[in-house]
Amino acid sequence: xxxxxxxxxxxxxxxxxxxxxxxxxxxxxxxxxxxxxxxxxxxxxxxxxxxxxxxxxxxxxxxxxxxxxxxxxxxxxxxxxxxxxxxxxxxxxxxxxxxxxxxxxxxxxxxxxxxxxxxxxxxxxxxxxxxxxxxxxxxxxxxxxxxxxxxxxxxxxxxxxxxxxxxxxxxxxxxxxxxxxxxxxxxx
Amino acid sequence: xxxxxxxxxxxxxxxxxxxxxxxxxxxxxxxxxxxxxxxxxxxxxxxxxxxxxxxxxxxxxxxxxxxxxxxxxxxxxxxxxxxxxxxxxxxxxxxxxxxxxxxxxxxxxxxxxxxxxxxxxxxxxxxxxxxxxxxxxxxxxxxxxxxxxxxxxxxxxxxxxxxxxxxxxxxxxxx
Numbered sequence: 001x002x003x004x005x006x007x008x009x010x011x012x013x014x015x016x017x018x019x020x021x022x023x024x025x026x027x028x029x030x031x032x033x034x035x036x037x038x039x040x041x042x043x044x045x046x047x048x049x050x051x052x053x054x055x056x057x058x059x060x061x062x063x064x065x066x067x068x069x070x071x072x073x074x075x076x077x078x079x080x081x082x083x084x085x086x087x088x089x090x091x092x093x094x095x096x097x098x099x100x101x102x103x104x105x106x107x108x109x110x111x112x113x114x115x116x117x118x119x120x121x122x123x124x125x126x127x128x129x130x131x132x133x134x135x136x137x138x139x140x141x142x143x144x145x146x147x148x149x150x151x152x153x154x155x156x157x158x159x160x161x162x163x164x165x166x167x168x169x170x171x172x173x174x175x176x177x178x179x180x181x182x183x184x185x186x187x188x
Numbered sequence: 189x190x191x192x193x194x195x196x197x198x199x200x201x202x203x204x205x206x207x208x209x210x211x212x213x214x215x216x217x218x219x220x221x222x223x224x225x226x227x228x229x230x231x232x233x234x235x236x237x238x239x240x241x242x243x244x245x246x247x248x249x250x251x252x253x254x255x256x257x258x259x260x261x262x263x264x265x266x267x268x269x270x271x272x273x274x275x276x277x278x279x280x281x282x283x284x285x286x287x288x289x290x291x292x293x294x295x296x297x298x299x300x301x302x303x304x305x306x307x308x309x310x311x312x313x314x315x316x317x318x319x320x321x322x323x324x325x326x327x328x329x330x331x332x333x334x335x336x337x338x339x340x341x342x343x344x345x346x347x348x349x350x351x352x353x354x355x356x357x358x359x360x361x362x363x
Contacts, residue, residue, distance in 0.1 A: 156363040160356055168337045168352065173303045176338040180350040181309065184341070185316030 194276055198283035201264045202291075205284075208260045215288045216328070217261040221253065222281040223330045235274035242270045285328065294326035300340045300351070304331050317341055320348070 017023045025031070030038065205214035225231055234240065234248050246266040253262040268277055289296040297317050299305075305313065314327040321343050337352035 153360070153363045157360045160359055160363075164352060164356055165336060168302070170303070173337055176350070176352065177301060177303075177305065177309060177313075180339040181313050181316050183350065184320045184348060185312070187320050 194279050194283055197268060197273065197276070197280045198287055201268075201280065202284050202287050204264060205260055205288075206291075210258055210260050211288055211291075213258050214261045214264065215285050217253075217257040218264065218281045219285050219328050220330075221257070221261070221265060222278040223332075226278055227332075232274075235269050235277070238272070242272065245274065246270045285326070289326035292326065293324065295321065295323040295343055296328065297325035297341055297343045298328050298330060299342075300330045300332040300335050302331070302333055302335045302337050302352075305329050313339070313341075317343060317348075321346065 015023050029035070201214075201218070202211070205211045208214070225235070231252075235245055237245075246269055249266045249269050250262055253265060265277070268274065268280060273280070286296055297314070299313065310327055310329060314325050317325045317327070323343070325343060335351045335353050336356065338350045338355075339348075340351045340354070341348045
């Protein structure tokens with residue numbers, strides 16, 4: 001049915017009032033008594049709703065608001081805790097980095113000290129070894145010299161004994177005695 | 189043995205020898221015997237061994253000296269050894285010789301040589317030592333091969349060393 005049909009047909013179904021005018025129902029507004037009764041019924045229902053369902057609705061809304069607020073607070077607390085934890089983690093990370101740097105620096109210092117100590121000890125040992133070696137060389141040289149001198153002295157002594165005792169014949173003995181007597185007699 | 193005891197023995201031996209009128213000979217023989225005693229370990233051991241009876245030790249002395257020394261010398265040594273004083277024999281004899289020299293106003297001069305001296309050499313050496321020390325000396329000659337050659341004279345604390353041994357020792361020490 002077209003729009004024109006919708007308008008024309010009610011006119012065709014209109015009633016005739018006392019004046020003979022065609023009277024039709026408004027396509028938009030209901031009948032006045034219907035409006036009045038309908039309005040009253042709506043007010044009563046609304047009032048009943050306000051009276052009986054209002055507190056429950058208000059309570060439910062308040063509970064919902066409270067639950068949402070709780071959830072918001074929990075989320076905020078969780079966010080704060082997460083932020084604190086994040087701060088702690090960042091701080092721990094920073095501490096770890098600092099500790100690592102400190103340990104590395106300490107290890108470097110120890111390594112340097114150990115190296116320097118080792119070098120110093122090595123230098124000292126080398127110096128000691130050199131000194132000992134020089135002393136041993138000198139001692140060996142001295143010993144060899146002493147042994148050589150002792151051997152020469154021993155051979156010389158043996159040679160002296162051999163030569164002197166071999167040459168002490170009777171004439172020499174007498175000569176020695178006479179020489180002694182002459183020297184002692186001349187001395188005063 | 190104490191000095192007093194050694195002195196006592198020396199004085200006794202000296203008086204006996206002087207009483208016998210053989211002090212010069214006895215002194216000389218005792219001196220030689222003391223030097224032999226010092227240089228011979230065997231003799232020293234035989235005369236000081238307590239295990240050997242005194243009579244046997246005296247017999248050893250008499251065997252050694254009999255016919256070579258005067259009887260006075262033999263008997264004096266035998267007496268000392270028999271009394272168990274063999275160990276002190278050199279000290280007793282040295283004291284006796286010193287006493288005898290002192291009695292004659294002489295200074296004891298012990299002379300060591302490698303070979304024996306002739307009497308002429310002894311006389312001239314005594315005169316030379318007297319000249320050198322300003323004292324008359326009682327010369328006692330000991331033949332000691334260790335001297336090797338020359339003479340070592342000891343007068344009191346003075347030693348005049350003209351021995352080959354000493355010269356060799358000096359040469360060796362320089363070497």
